[in-house]
Amino acid sequence: MRWIFVNNNFAEEAKALLQTNDLAIQRGYAVFDYFRTVNNQPLFLNDYLDRFFNSAKELSITIPHTAQEIKEIIHQLIKKNDTPQSGIRMIATGGYSPDSYTPVQGNFILEQQPLLLPDAEKFEKGIRIMSYSYQRDLPAVKSINYLMGIWLQKQLKEKGLDDVIYFQGSCISEFPRANIFMITPDGTLATPARNILAGITRKKILEFAGETLPVQVRDISLTELKQAAEVFTTSTTRRILPVTEIDGIPIGNGKAGPLTRQLLEQFIRQQESFNESAYTVLENR
Amino acid sequence: MRWIFVNNNFAEEAKALLQTNDLAIQRGYAVFDYFRTVNNQPLFLNDYLDRFFNSAKELSITIPHTAQEIKEIIHQLIKKNDTPQSGIRMIATGGYSPDSYTPVQGNFILEQQPLLLPDAEKFEKGIRIMSYSYQRDLPAVKSINYLMGIWLQKQLKEKGLDDVIYFQGSCISEFPRANIFMITPDGTLATPARNILAGITRKKILEFAGETLPVQVRDISLTELKQAAEVFTTSTTRRILPVTEIDGIPIGNGKAGPLTRQLLEQFIRQQESFNESAYTVLENR
Incomplete structure (x- = not known):
């Protein structure tokens, strides 16, 4: 099973869900970033986290966790999934916007997949x-x-x-x-x-x-x-x-x-x- | 309660959900359209449906219903929500894409909200x-x-x-x-x-x-x-x-x-x- 983290919980793929009124679904409005793990260790994680938070700031998207909290969640995700060579995607969306246009408190997703580099x-x-x-x-x-x-x-x-x-x-x-x-x-x-x-x-x-x-x-x-x-x-x-x-x-x-x-x-x-x-x-x- | 139709079911807002691996959330990849109802009657519906299907075709997105089926679902939605002056949004996404990039069978959403025109x-x-x-x-x-x-x-x-x-x-x-x-x-x-x-x-x-x-x-x-x-x-x-x-x-x-x-x-x-x-x-x- 592949675990996905959504907001505050780990869920399996079929249960990793967002409401359809999220601004990502309504208006394609979200930021993300994507890093590798090598032997279960994230590569250049601080660089990726910096960029992720900068992207969110520029789009007025609120990431509902601090960088330190996200590091801890990444650590837990890596442990749960045990996929040593992987890509990990972090997404922060514009959130459940009442007017389908204005960013509100963002939704946060963390997901991991096996990654094969070019041979x-x-x-x-x-x-x-x-x-x-x-x-x-x-x-x-x-x-x-x-x-x-x-x-x-x-x-x-x-x-x-x-x-x-x-x-x-x-x-x-x-x-x-x-x-x-x-x-x-x-x-x-x-x-x-x-x-x-x-x-x-x-x-x-x-x-x-x-x-x-x-x-x-x-x-x-x-x-x-x-x-x-x-x-x-x-x-x-x-x-x-x-x-x-x-x-x-x-x-x-x-x-x-x-x-x-x-x-x-x-x-x-x-x-x-x-x-x-x-x-x-x-x-x- | 406001009903939302997702794929094959009517659900209330908190239960109208898509998996986070949908291409709308992963890559902002989806089409939509938006029409008005006046006294519970859709205005210019055929024009909007034509445009919706044309948008989907251009983006290689598969809408999982025919135009006739969508008309029937719209009829049911209008009946269930009874919001005479409203806006109805139809969304078709790139679907649950295994590689987070290639459109597959799309997910379909139909939602309705009260709409006040400029006075x-x-x-x-x-x-x-x-x-x-x-x-x-x-x-x-x-x-x-x-x-x-x-x-x-x-x-x-x-x-x-x-x-x-x-x-x-x-x-x-x-x-x-x-x-x-x-x-x-x-x-x-x-x-x-x-x-x-x-x-x-x-x-x-x-x-x-x-x-x-x-x-x-x-x-x-x-x-x-x-x-x-x-x-x-x-x-x-x-x-x-x-x-x-x-x-x-x-x-x-x-x-x-x-x-x-x-x-x-x-x-x-x-x-x-x-x-x-x-x-x-x-x-x-």
Whole structure:
């Protein structure tokens, strides 16, 4: 059984319920965040909690627990579910709003699912993507608004592609659920500075990449992206995953690039050193 | 007690529930529609049902009932709640999605609340609005995505304003929950043609306004809007309501205009002739 925490209680999935007058159901109004556990230990939890509370503040959503209380509930959830490699989602909604429009005391949900990271084969192959002109609303806020991302899934399936990079005007920004990086032809690591959600994986990479590479956080055009030596995407569920094709154009030699691999190795060694199994993706290559 | 219909059952509010893994809660992914009852009779129901099913189709959401079944359920709901002047909301969500991203069999909600239309005093005073640069995603679809509309409520409250008109580039489009019309200085009725939700009230006005006024459905700039003789907003809950100030600039003489009043009288006489109480707003002036 998989336990879900709703407001003040643990419940099984079929009994983890919200009233239909919640602002998430009425108006898609809620914030969330999502982190990994490695061997039952949350990874970068303080970063994720900070972002979660910041998102809620920006949307005037009241989270009915303190960060410390949520940490304690996470601890209990991990113990109850015993799913060592997992993703944990925290959601805070706009609450049971009498006028179906104004946020009130929020409802809080905590849920956990097994999570399989991309394996060595997936890493080598990378993902094939298309570009799409779009800018997410309030990009710095991790809201539950994925209308465009989910709507685009149909096009992606029809084209046999894995994901979509948003751009607006001449600037690329991000994937619906992930950040983007490129290695320029002269070996510089670059990632967009603006109109994005500040990913935690992105943040960690920016913290250590400067040890081995020149790093730029700046505007990147779609044209420049397609001429990059290497491109990769980062997220909690992907870690670092190569992008091998954009709008039908192969990136580099169309396979995972050497600096992308080096950054993944650094990420794993530095950030998950307590976790033996994390090395599988490296050893299997 | 107020009855709510969820999937296959009528339930009271506290027992009208969805599981937290519904795509509305996970990703804000759902469509809805909202119509009025007048003396327990649904107004323009076929128009609203058509739009509801079209929205669902565009978002690959499966409504678990036919239009005919929904009509029957609406009939039962009206009977059970006996709230003659009401608003009825229908919601169809992305369903209990195993991957929290892909729409599956949708969940269906039908709910009813008492609805008070603007009275004569509110009509005479009109509403004061500001403009904001924004374009709704997939504007022709009535999705539950109101992230920007609700987020902007804080600014509106601080400024003591009633609503916000979206524009992008040089074109105005719509309010978060309503359409816009203007009367030009030469007495032409005009309303934006593109990037809007096609409101049912808007549609009805366009059907009869040509009897007395020249009508244009075309692009309108924010500058032109502010120089209009009269401006008004239309929606299911507002019917026709004057806009008397935009970004601090009074429209016309800053009060309800004569052609706006004439259109409301036409709307009520033509569309709600079976409803005696509808005349209150006219008689009280």
